[in-house]
Amino acid sequence: MRTTYMAKTNEVQRDWYVIDAEGKTLGRLATEAATLLRGKHKPEFTPHVDTGDFVIVINCSKVVLTGKKLEQKKYYRHSGYTGGLKVTKASDMIKNKPEEMVFKAIKGMVPHTKLGDAQIKKLRVYAGPEHEHQAQQPKNWELKS
Template sequence: MNKTYIPTQESKKNTKWYLIDAKNETLGRLSTNAAKILRGKNETTYTPYLENNTYIIIKNAKLIQVTGEKKHQKIYRRHSGRPGGLKSETFLELQKRIPTRIIEKSIKGMLPKGPLGRKLFTRLRVYSGDKHPHEAQQPQQIYLV
């Protein structure tokens, strides 16, 4: 009979930091790998209803790539909640204005909806440039294949 895995206090204290360089990476492939690591699916102790102590840093968000004509065709929409408050912009416009928002929105859509997904999303750090303030955590570099 299979037994439910319940983590010990020791395993909860071990935090892991991963660093992903988004330079010339495809948006979807980077996002799926990051969401998988945030969920903990790369660990042997994966439990669907528990959060793991994993943090992800993504740098060079302004250099992310998309395939095909998505640069001109992909539209990001947001609504203020007021009548006529719908705002739309293309991938290129959003990349110039807020390059980190593209990756954040993509990964957030791949996480579970509800309290667990919101908690996991707080463990994602996205930076548009090459610098990040998390050198003290000694993040492990991940190379996407």
């Protein structure tokens, strides 16, 4: 009788990948990054075990939003006090905090559980082309679109 393979946490081989966001669509970029973080690209993927890899996203300031999203998309946050709703348009966000915009897009595609919290900690996002993880010898990851 065959049994289903279940990956063990200590047996997982983790790699480092660099994704260049220049000229890429935000949603497609976030989908690929979330897939790498979760480990769904590996044959030993197990839903309840963190089998994902580390992901570095560079050039976030050059990411593309399609349609009218640059003017119509809004990011909300609340201070917790009465009348404390803060609204930021995507055009302001890409100008001031592009790495936060990409981070939020990727975080929304990872499970909202303790496992997802562990997976999102393996994400590094940078606005420019430079990153500080050369020692890990990251591999380039080309998007499928």
